[in-house]
Amino acid sequence: MVLKLYTYHNSINAKRVAITLHEKNVPFELHEIDVFTGQHKTPTYLEKQPFGQVPYLDDNGFILYESRAISLYIATKYADQGTQGLVPTEPKANALFHQAVYSEITNIEDPAYKAVVEKLFKKALAGLDPDEEYYQKLITNLDSKLDVYEKILSKQKYLVGNEVTLADLYHIPYISMLPATGCHSVDSRPNVARWFKDITSRKSWQAVKDGIKSTSTY
Numbered sequence: 001m002v003l004k005l006y007t008y009h010n011s012i013n014a015k016r017v018a019i020t021l022h023e024k025n026v027p028f029e030l031h032e033i034d035v036f037t038g039q040h041k042t043p044t045y046l047e048k049q050p051f052g053q054v055p056y057l058d059d060n061g062f063i064l065y066e067s068r069a070i071s072l073y074i075a076t077k078y079a080d081q082g083t084q085g086l087v088p089t090e091p092k093a094n095a096l097f098h099q100a101v102y103s104e105i106t107n108i109e110d111p112a113y114k115a116v117v118e119k120l121f122k123k124a125l126a127g128l129d130p131d132e133e134y135y136q137k138l139i140t141n142l143d144s145k146l147d148v149y150e151k152i153l154s155k156q157k158y159l160v161g162n163e164v165t166l167a168d169l170y171h172i173p174y175i176s177m178l179p180a181t182g183c184h185s186v187d188s189r190p191n192v193a194r195w196f197k198d199i200t201s202r203k204s205w206q207a208v209k210d211g212i213k214s215t216s217t218y
Helices: 012-023 067-077 091-126 132-153 190-200 203-208
Strands: 003-007 028-032 056-059 062-065
Touching: 003 012, 012 067, 012 203, 056 067, 062 067, 091 132, 132 190
Parallel strands: 003 028
Antiparallel strands: 003 056, 056 062
């Protein structure tokens, strides 16, 4: 049966999953969830995703949530098709992969997510002006982490080595939104800029950056 992805079509986190689906050439159905009317907080939805967040995946009755967990499941289940090596299996390479994933979560997404919320979503969703001092502190924090990335990427093409992995692709959704906040920290670091241009030029991101669409009809 075709995989079913339940989410708002422009969900930042769901784009992580959609990138993986495209990389692995896995057909899927998008089932639109109206987060603006609170559909993700209804009893029916909470039966599948108890935290009331998007996205979640339905694989013939197997329900999974959290975008990185879903992406890892897809890349593992469909390991023999599409882009190879998204999750390295050799023990040392696999350890480095998970190291890069945890670094993305704690060192990059945290300040990037908060900066996007502060500068873009706070006004749009709550009608509140952004706290510029707080935003600048977030960007200063992010800059210090990207300085480390600049060193890492001066020695290798991608975060785990010279082959792209999910650890690289996980970065795309939030970092791609930073320029809209006024942050150009990626462009000011040559190796980070080269890396990010590389991963965002992939067909998988181009297919979902403006919104997720089903690749299978239902």
